[in-house]
Amino acid sequence: MKTTTIKPAEEIRKGLFHTPFWLAPEKEIFTERALRFKELAQADKSEWNLYLTLLAAVCETQHAVMSRHELTLTQLEPGSTVLPEALAGRVPSEFFEVFGDILKEVNGKITATAAIEVSKLKALNQEQAEALAGRILTRTATDQDRSAEIWVQAALQVIWTAWAMQLTENHVPPTEDRTLCPCCGTEPVGSVVLIKGDLNGFRYMHCPLCNSRWNVLRAKCPTCGNAGNMRIQQIDEKSAPELAPVYQGANAESCKSCHSYRKLYRQDKQQYADPVADDLATLGLDIAVGEAGFDRAGANPFLLLG
Ligand SMILES: [Zn+2]
Ligand SMILES: [Zn+2]
Structure with a gap:
C-alpha cells in the first residue's frame, strides 16, 4: 500500500514562495549590535549614553569571545524547545570559561565604575559563578545580583547564540x-x-x-x-x-x-x-x-x- 506523508504548509511552499518559520542568528550579530549601540549613544544627549556606550563594549567583547570558543552543539533537546530551555536553569558546562574570558577581554575598554564590578566578578570561583548564572536563567536573581547581570547575560547569550547558529531550518519546525x-x-x-x-x-x-x-x-x-x-x-x-x-x-x-x-x-x-x-x-x-x-x-x- 502506498502511503502519503502530509507535509506542513510551510514545507509545501518551500521553493515556490518560502516564508521560513525560523531564521538563524545573523553571523555578525554582536558586531552589528555594538555598532548600533555606538550610533544610539551618539544620538543620546543625556547621561544614558554612558550606558549605551558600555553596552557597545560588551557586544564587541561578545564577538571576540565567541570566535575563540568551540561551543559545539552536541545534541538537540527532546522536549518542547530545540536547545536547552533557559528557564530550566541548567548552566552550560562552557559558562565559567566564557564568562571569565568576557571579563578579561573587556579590560581597559570600560569606565572605572564598571571595572570595579568586573574585578569583583573575576574573583568568583566556578561554583559561585554558576550559581549566579542559574539564578539569572531562572529569574530568581536577588538585588545583590543586579550589577552582575549584564556580564552573566552577555556570556549566556554568547553560548546560546553559538548553539543557535549551528541549527538549520529543518531542526526548528513551525510551532x-x-x-x-x-x-x-x-x-x-x-x-x-x-x-x-x-x-x-x-x-x-x-x-x-x-x-x-x-x-x-x-x-x-x-x-x-x-x-x-x-x-x-x-x-x-x-x-x-x-x-x-x-x-x-x-x-x-x-x-x-x-x-x-x-x-x-x-x-x-x-x-x-x-x-x-x-x-x-x-x-x-x-x-x-x-x-x-x-x-x-x-x-x-x-x-x-x-
Ligand atoms: Zn531563543
Ligand atoms: Zn494580546
Whole structure:
C-alpha cells in the first residue's frame, strides 16, 4: 500500500514562495549590535549614553569571545524547545570559561565604575559563578545580583547564540504556539518587520538570548495570540525632532485583549534597528504606552529594573 506523508504548509511552499518559520542568528550579530549601540549613544544627549556606550563594549567583547570558543552543539533537546530551555536553569558546562574570558577581554575598554564590578566578578570561583548564572536563567536573581547581570547575560547569550547558529531550518519546525522562542523558550524582546526580498513586510520576533527570529502573523498578538485587537503607537517625530533618527521605525504594538505591548521595528524606516539595542534607546515609547495602560511583555536582558 502506498502511503502519503502530509507535509506542513510551510514545507509545501518551500521553493515556490518560502516564508521560513525560523531564521538563524545573523553571523555578525554582536558586531552589528555594538555598532548600533555606538550610533544610539551618539544620538543620546543625556547621561544614558554612558550606558549605551558600555553596552557597545560588551557586544564587541561578545564577538571576540565567541570566535575563540568551540561551543559545539552536541545534541538537540527532546522536549518542547530545540536547545536547552533557559528557564530550566541548567548552566552550560562552557559558562565559567566564557564568562571569565568576557571579563578579561573587556579590560581597559570600560569606565572605572564598571571595572570595579568586573574585578569583583573575576574573583568568583566556578561554583559561585554558576550559581549566579542559574539564578539569572531562572529569574530568581536577588538585588545583590543586579550589577552582575549584564556580564552573566552577555556570556549566556554568547553560548546560546553559538548553539543557535549551528541549527538549520529543518531542526526548528513551525510551532502552533509562537509566544516563546522555539529554540530556547525565552520571551521575545521585540520584533522586526523585514525588508529582505521575499520576506519583505513579514514580522519576525527576536529572541534576546539565542538571537533566533521566528515568524508570527502581524495581525496576531505575540503575547496572547488574539487577532484583530492590535494597535500601533509611535513617538510623534515632530514633538522631538532631535530624536527622530532614534525613534524612526520604532513602534509599540499593543493588544487590547491582554493589555500587553512589545516594540516592533520597521526596517524600511530604520535599516539598522536591533531589537535589543534600539529598545534601550527608545524608553520614551515605553513611558508613553505605559501611561496608556499597557504592560510591557518580554524583558531586555540589559535593562535592569528596580
Ligand atoms: Zn531563543
Ligand atoms: Zn494580546
